[in-house]
Amino acid sequence: MSNAPQFGLNGPQSEAVLYLDGPALVLAGAGSGKTRVITQKITHMIEDRGYDPRTIAALTFTNKAALEMQERVGKMLKQPKQAKQLTVCTFHSLGVRILRQECNHLGLKDRFSIMDSDDCYSLVQDLAITTDKNVIRGIQNDISLWKNGLVTPEDALKQAQTEDEAQSARIYGSYIATLAAYQAVDFDDLIRLPVELFRNHDTVRDKWQRRLRYLMIDEYQDTNTCQYELVKLMVTGLGKKPMFTAVGDDDQAIYGWRGATMENLALLQVDFPDLKLIKLEQNYRSTSRILQAANAVIQNNPKLFEKTLWSELGIGEPIKVHSMPNEEQEAEQVAIMISADHFERKNKWADYAILYRGNHQARVIEQALRTQRIPYTISGGQSFFDKAEIKDIMAYLRLMANPDDDPAFIRAATTPRRGIGQSTLEALGSFSGKWQCSLFEAVFKGGIEAVLQERQLKPLQDFCNFILELESRATRPGPSGSGDNAAQVLDDLMEGMHYEHYLYDAFEERAAQSKWQNVLEFVNWLKERGRGGKDRDGEEKNVLELTQMVALMSMLEGKDEEPDAIRMSTLHASKGLEYPHVFLVGVEEGILPHKGDPDAPVETLGQRIEEERRLMYVGITRAQRTLQLTWCKKRKRGGEHVQCDVSRFIAEMALDVGDAPPKETEILSPRERLARMKELLSAPRDVNPA
DNA sequence: ATCCCTGCTTTTTTT
DNA sequence: AAGCAGGGAT
Numbered sequence A: 001m002s003n004a005p006q007f008g009l010n011g012p013q014s015e016a017v018l019y020l021d022g023p024a025l026v027l028a029g030a031g032s033g034k035t036r037v038i039t040q041k042i043t044h045m046i047e048d049r050g051y052d053p054r055t056i057a058a059l060t061f062t063n064k065a066a067l068e069m070q071e072r073v074g075k076m077l078k079q080p081k082q083a084k085q086l087t088v089c090t091f092h093s094l095g096v097r098i099l100r101q102e103c104n105h106l107g108l109k110d111r112f113s114i115m116d117s118d119d120c121y122s123l124v125q126d127l128a129i130t131t132d133k134n135v136i137r138g139i140q141n142d143i144s145l146w147k148n149g150l151v152t153p154e155d156a157l158k159q160a161q162t163e164d165e166a167q168s169a170r171i172y173g174s175y176i177a178t179l180a181a182y183q184a185v186d187f188d189d190l191i192r193l194p195v196e197l198f199r200n201h202d203t204v205r206d207k208w209q210r211r212l213r214y215l216m217i218d219e220y221q222d223t224n225t226c227q228y229e230l231v232k233l234m235v236t237g238l239g240k241k242p243m244f245t246a247v248g249d250d251d252q253a254i255y256g257w258r259g260a261t262m263e264n265l266a267l268l269q270v271d272f273p274d275l276k277l278i279k280l281e282q283n284y285r286s287t288s289r290i291l292q293a294a295n296a297v298i299q300n301n302p303k304l305f306e307k308t309l310w311s312e313l314g315i316g317e318p319i320k321v322h323s324m325p326n327e328e329q330e331a332e333q334v335a336i337m338i339s340a341d342h343f344e345r346k347n348k349w350a351d352y353a354i355l356y357r358g359n360h361q362a363r364v365i366e367q368a369l370r371t372q373r374i375p376y377t378i379s380g381g382q383s384f385f386d387k388a389e390i391k392d393i394m395a396y397l398r399l400m401a402n403p404d405d406d407p408a409f410i411r412a413a414t415t416p417r418r419g420i421g422q423s424t425l426e427a428l429g430s431f432s433g434k435w436q437c438s439l440f441e442a443v444f445k446g447g448i449e450a451v452l453q454e455r456q457l458k459p460l461q462d463f464c465n466f467i468l469e470l471e472s473r474a475t476r477p478g479p480s481g482s483g484d485n486a487a488q489v490l491d492d493l494m495e496g497m498h499y500e501h502y503l504y505d506a507f508e509e510r511a512a513q514s515k516w517q518n519v520l521e522f523v524n525w526l527k528e529r530g531r532g533g534k535d536r537d538g539e540e541k542n543v544l545e546l547t548q549m550v551a552l553m554s555m556l557e558g559k560d561e562e563p564d565a566i567r568m569s570t571l572h573a574s575k576g577l578e579y580p581h582v583f584l585v586g587v588e589e590g591i592l593p594h595k596g597d598p599d600a601p602v603e604t605l606g607q608r609i610e611e612e613r614r615l616m617y618v619g620i621t622r623a624q625r626t627l628q629l630t631w632c633k634k635r636k637r638g639g640e641h642v643q644c645d646v647s648r649f650i651a652e653m654a655l656d657v658g659d660a661p662p663k664e665t666e667i668l669s670p671r672e673r674l675a676r677m678k679e680l681l682s683a684p685r686d687v688n689p690a
Numbered sequence B: 001a002t003c004c005c006t007g008c009t010t011t012t013t014t015t
Numbered sequence C: 001a002a003g004c005a006g007g008g009a010t
Helices: A011-018 A034-047 A063-076 A091-106 A117-127 A133-148 A153-159 A163-182 A189-200 A202-211 A225-235 A263-271 A288-298 A327-345 A359-371 A388-401 A406-414 A422-435 A439-444 A454-475 A486-497 A499-506 A509-530 A543-552 A602-620 A648-652 A670-682
Strands: A024-028 A056-060 A087-090 A113-115 A184-186 A214-217 A244-248 A276-280 A320-324 A352-356 A376-379 A566-570 A579-584 A623-632 A634-637 A640-643
Touching (some): A011 A034, A024 A034, A034 A063, A056 A091, A091 A189, A091 A225, A113 A543, A117 A133, A117 A406, A153 A163, A288 A602, A327 A352, A327 A359, A388 A486, A406 A454
Parallel strands (some): A056 A214, A352 A579
16 A cells, blocks of 8 residues: 555545554554544545445544534535534444433433433432532542443442442442332443443444444544443444544543553554554654653653654744733733734634633632623533533423433423422332332322322322323324424423522522523524424434433534633643643642642542643644643632642753743732733723623 | 521542 | 532421
8 A cells, every 4th residue: 555645634644544454553642633534534535445434433532523523524525514414523423322222221211311411420328328519529539430331239249448449339229229210321331331232232233333334433542341342332343344444543542541542552552453554654743842741741751652743834833831920810820811912913802712721720710800891702611511400401302302301301390499308209209119110100199198288199190281281282193293393392391390480589689580581592502403403414303302412412512603712721622722822830740730639549549640641742742833831839829828839840841941930930010010001901901701 | 398507528520 | 619419407
């Protein structure tokens, strides 16, 4: 096979695109044109090699990445319609698709519910003895890691080192049982259950292998054991030659804390001895200085694969390090530096990004940007779907789809208040436990009058009848064949639950207004999807089908065109993105190598630091042209100010002499600041987001 | 059942 | 400093 560059790609890139003789691993450094390779490869397979687009699947970790990839392939194909036949989705969406079709093999009804982590939290809360929030979250975390590691409750119990772990393991067992009783799955099950299915049912596995013959896996270093197992099950066996391309970068593995193991990269070589290894080392994003710093930092990690980024974009401007007296000053100074630079260089606001380790750091920065009247957008914060008012509505929808969904039942039945209280629910709960049925069923079960008085029973029955009525409307054969118009059912739901009234009753005028606004937006968005989406591509969906879709959409992506505003983001959320000018704040010991759990075993400390270092590496490599780092000498923590040390990663960057201006950067005096303010005020104003 | 006050805690990242 | 859990009062 020729290595001659094609498609306007460099040598290794086109090699990665053209190689279709077997499994391939593309080690793609930051900014090395990874997405370009994937999209080009898909195009090449369809147009030059005659692959049926329906047999190609590309798996990503975020909906955003999937959307972008599909879009880009669509633009490259001569027949853009073919892009719609591709399977481009997240691991979790693929899991849902598989479970939907094969649920009968798993003893799951097709209207299973998908529980979000809040629901799972309350589930664990009921199973655990303590009420300690941190402990419960810890148990939840343990369970998630076990699921992602394909560890059964029995194994977990055997391996338990401490009593706490044994406790978690026992809860893990009943947790799985409870979910099964609810006919519900959690996030991790979306991968785990398909794995079980494929392991136990060769015919089903064979069917999906025939359907998806070629797999592309993005961000492979972020896969966990369970996801890798799914990949293996899909590409091997039954006389099939493994055909896939995994794309990843061990230096950007930053999701170890949720079970991802970058050892999967090395395992790939073991499991597929004829694995073709291709390295992409030319960077098309950043200046040499930035890459030099990135390389220098990451060199301190033991390497799985040797890799050095380089670019032809010139040496670039020096990287600057500023020390600040405290976090308020830091935020203010960054805001001032950005606005000064913005006017000097006549840049767009959107050319700047402020990156930080933890979400809480965003607060001070937001304040500073607001007082400076600089527009900004925050990514990685609370998502639209996590808002309480949206979850309330969702609880009703989920209950319509699956009356056995007890968490949804509890939430919907008690919001808005309708005379169903704790004691009522407890009686109902123990009754349902005794008869092994869901809360919903229990309401109509004979003998319930014995444990609940008429006064308590009546509101429950009214509530259930309300849900049943809507449910029958949603599934009744309608004009489209799949039930009443989703919009109509939604309208009736909104009216019947009196949610608006409840909001104004329970909250301040202003809060209620904004919450109701969110609800309306959400409902309209649902109606839109029910009609088959904006581009009238997808099929018309009824309300029940919509709810399963929503469960996965944790982030409302690509709403409007991006406004001209500074981007604020956590380092994690910034992966995959790039900005001309990057400010990385809070580069301190304890924050950027984040101080982990003090109780964590010492031997894992090194690994933690390595992951933090990769996080630093990700941050540096987001920058295209300039990079500035700030750290605080003092920071408010808890009650008092605490001394901070500059991050060890700064020293590791080995900045050229002269690159790092002597630590003390001038702090603008109030008078100078006033001058800058005046300058700002005379400039055209931008309106801040609400 | 809900509201308000007091007192105590406080690891971050997210499909 | 702030958010949250728990307890006491209405």
